[in-house]
Amino acid sequence: MVVADIIKLLDAKVISQDIDMNHPVKTVCGSDMMSDVLAFVKQDAVLLTGLNNLQVLRTAEMMDIVCIVFVRGKTPSPEMIEMADELNIYLLGTQYTMFDTCGILYEAGLRGGRKVNE
Amino acid sequence: MNSIHYHYIVDGEDFARAGEASSSLKSKLKQLGLSPDVIRRCSIAIYEGEINMVIHANGGDIDVDIFPEKIVMVLKDTGPGIPDIDLAMQAGWSTAKEDIHDLGFGAGMGLPNMKKSSDEMNIETEIGVGTTVTMVINVTS
Ligand SMILES: Nc1ncnc2c1ncn2[C@@H]1O[C@H](COP(=O)(O)OP(=O)(O)OP(=O)(O)O)[C@@H](O)[C@H]1O
Ligand SMILES: [Mg+2]
Numbered sequence: 001m002v003v004a005d006i007i008k009l010l011d012a013k014v015i016s017q018d019i020d021m022n023h024p025v026k027t028v029c030g031s032d033m034m035s036d037v038l039a040f041v042k043q044d045a046v047l048l049t050g051l052n053n054l055q056v057l058r059t060a061e062m063m064d065i066v067c068i069v070f071v072r073g074k075t076p077s078p079e080m081i082e083m084a085d086e087l088n089i090y091l092l093g094t095q096y097t098m099f100d101t102c103g104i105l106y107e108a109g110l111r112g113g114r115k116v117n118e
Numbered sequence: 119m120n121s122i123h124y125h126y127i128v129d130g131e132d133f134a135r136a137g138e139a140s141s142s143l144k145s146k147l148k149q150l151g152l153s154p155d156v157i158r159r160c161s162i163a164i165y166e167g168e169i170n171m172v173i174h175a176n177g178g179d180i181d182v183d184i185f186p187e188k189i190v191m192v193l194k195d196t197g198p199g200i201p202d203i204d205l206a207m208q209a210g211w212s213t214a215k216e217d218i219h220d221l222g223f224g225a226g227m228g229l230p231n232m233k234k235s236s237d238e239m240n241i242e243t244e245i246g247v248g249t250t251v252t253m254v255i256n257v258t259s
Contacts, residue, residue, distance in 0.1 A: 033219075035227035038162055051222045055169075058137035059222075062144065062161040 001025045001110060003067055003090060006046060009104050012069060015076065015091035016084055023066055023090070028110045030071075030102045034059040040113050041065065048101050050074055054083065061087050071098045121183040122150075128168055130177025130195075133221060139180050140165040150184065156257055159235040160189055163253050166228040166235075167193040173218055174198070175249060188237075189255045199245040207233065 004021040007014060029041045030048035034055055037047060041063045048069045049056055057080060060068055067090035070076060076091055084091050094101055126139035143164055147157045171178050175197020183190045200206045207229050214224025233239045236253040243249040
């Protein structure tokens with residue numbers, strides 16, 4: 001799966017200026033808790049979140065997250081958009097809730113990190 | 119032995135700027151050409167520690183020394199100290215309140231993740247004086 005597929009599946013709005021539609025995406029993490037993201041995210045991940053502050057971007061930077069999808073219609077501030085562009089992290093927005101966003105991507109074949117104790 | 123040294127001052131008053139030291143270190147480690155695994159583990163460890171310095175203490179200093187065989191990160195704050203380190207190290211244990219949760223932190227996952235990400239971790243703390251967390255990450259070639 002690639003970024004373009006995520007956009008299509010989630011009927012997502014592309015917030016970032018420059019976006020590599022063909023960047024591969026392998027796993028997904030959905031959370032509003034950044035310390036969970038820091039504990040569980042795997043490679044080439046998409047982050048689904050309803051949290052809307054600069055630490056979402058810092059967390060994504062630390063974890064080399066490919067793209068962030070803001071769920072339930074949340075929109076990042078201009079400062080966040082600028083920072084994401086600098087960090088080369090793609091920002092998307094969807095009107096779906098967290099549950100539905102996860103469900104749509106799961107149904108399309110994407111997975112998270114299995115059980116945390118495995 | 120020669121090492122590369124970096125010093126960062128962490129502002130305890132400004133949550134929006136928390137993570138700037140971690141971000142800066144991460145780019146330095148990339149420039150030095152360290153392995154992705156080492157960079158990832160350092161980034162997680164220092165960022166969780168930096169966030170703790172801002173949300174639980176009043177900020178402080180971070181010193182990083184990069185040796186050929188290891189990276190040593192020392193995070194020193196002048197915050198309230200940690201009354202029970204064993205308890206604080208337990209996954210899920212946190213004193214953070216609603217205001218911290220709203221910022222996306224306070225799940226009690228930081229310290230266990232810092233320990234997991236580093237090869238050695240040591241916490242020195244004194245109530246009312248502050249906390250110093252030292253983490254060592256081995257560089258395997
Ligand atoms: N530098 C510090 N100074 C004082 N207390 C600290 C410090 N770091 C951690 N603590 C205490 O230890 C507890 C556990 O820390 P930990 O980082 O594991 O979780 P958290 O910061 O509460 O949540 P999370 O890291 O998941 O956002 C904290 O809630 C806090 O009470
Ligand atoms: Mg923490």
